[in-house]
Amino acid sequence: MQRTQSADDTDDTLIRKLAAGDRTAFPTLLERHLPVIHRLAWRLLGEQTEAEDVAQEAFLRLWNFAPDWRDQGASPRTWLYRVAFNLCQDRLRRRRVVFMETVPEVPTDPADSPSAALQDKQRSAKVQAALDALPERQRAALVLSYYEGLSQAEAAAILEIGEEALESLLARGRRKLRELLAAEGRELLGGLG
Amino acid sequence: MDMTCFQSLLDAYGADPGRWPAGERAAAEALLAADPTAQAARREALALDAALDLLPHPPVPADLAARIAAAAPMRTPRPANNNRPWPMALALAASAALGLWLGVAAGPWAGDATAGDFASLDRQEVAMLAFGPTLDEE
Numbered sequence: 001m002q003r004t005q006s007a008d009d010t011d012d013t014l015i016r017k018l019a020a021g022d023r024t025a026f027p028t029l030l031e032r033h034l035p036v037i038h039r040l041a042w043r044l045l046g047e048q049t050e051a052e053d054v055a056q057e058a059f060l061r062l063w064n065f066a067p068d069w070r071d072q073g074a075s076p077r078t079w080l081y082r083v084a085f086n087l088c089q090d091r092l093r094r095r096r097v098v099f100m101e102t103v104p105e106v107p108t109d110p111a112d113s114p115s116a117a118l119q120d121k122q123r124s125a126k127v128q129a130a131l132d133a134l135p136e137r138q139r140a141a142l143v144l145s146y147y148e149g150l151s152q153a154e155a156a157a158i159l160e161i162g163e164e165a166l167e168s169l170l171a172r173g174r175r176k177l178r179e180l181l182a183a184e185g186r187e188l189l190g191g192l193g
Numbered sequence: 194m195d196m197t198c199f200q201s202l203l204d205a206y207g208a209d210p211g212r213w214p215a216g217e218r219a220a221a222e223a224l225l226a227a228d229p230t231a232q233a234a235r236r237e238a239l240a241l242d243a244a245l246d247l248l249p250h251p252p253v254p255a256d257l258a259a260r261i262a263a264a265a266p267m268r269t270p271r272p273a274n275n276n277r278p279w280p281m282a283l284a285l286a287a288s289a290a291l292g293l294w295l296g297v298a299a300g301p302w303a304g305d306a307t308a309g310d311f312a313s314l315d316r317q318e319v320a321m322l323a324f325g326p327t328l329d330e331e
Binding site: 016023026027030031034035038039042043048051052056057059060063120123124127128133145146147149151166167168170171174175178183186189 | 204
């Protein structure tokens, strides 16, 4: 039922349309926000299937919540981020993550040649392992701030903390990452230092 | 801005001035331009940024949006007024009134016949009278 053209609508307008029964607003919201929500979940969980599940659940909750949507100081994007972040936290707690003091070994296939592409792949796997080794809130702060490029205010709102607390999480996270990656040798950090 | 504040910026946000809080960016850039110590500290932060940038962007599966859009109508959105305060307040008031009536009916001043009727109700029936059927909340 294509009642209106929704591509140019604001997120708030799309939510109101969805609440009024205009289902064409939903694909537009998906197109606009699914990549970032999926990326957030993937970076926090480090696993593709779980990231898809979280992204799907976050959007289905938006669908369900749309009739009750009111201006509550958070944009639909921030709301989605917050829901996805909380879903990720639930999953991480269920995993009973044991935080590591060192980066785990990244398995390599001895049949592979030591090409530049392979080296890049191994280096990025080590960075991912180091990121995964951070406490979850430090990792979330880094993902939201560094990888997603959110403002201090928005990242803090999603984590439901103040901006000073966000800065503290970021600083501790980056410090820990530096330690973990430095232990991996100069190829990861030393080359540009 | 002093070096301690500048280092705090680097520690939290990395080497790219575009990521620094807008309110502190100009002062930090001025210090960076003038102070070799700040420049050396930024080079260290750049190394960590470069390592972080090694991570590829995870690709979104091509059919994920379609799958979510297809799944959404399976979940019936709640009626728009379902979460508003009045229906909940009315339900609570009705429950309170019913509870009061049951208390009076079963109290020491109630006649034998009423007490007998009440005693004949089992716990489940009393719960149904007091709270109604369970709401189908999500």
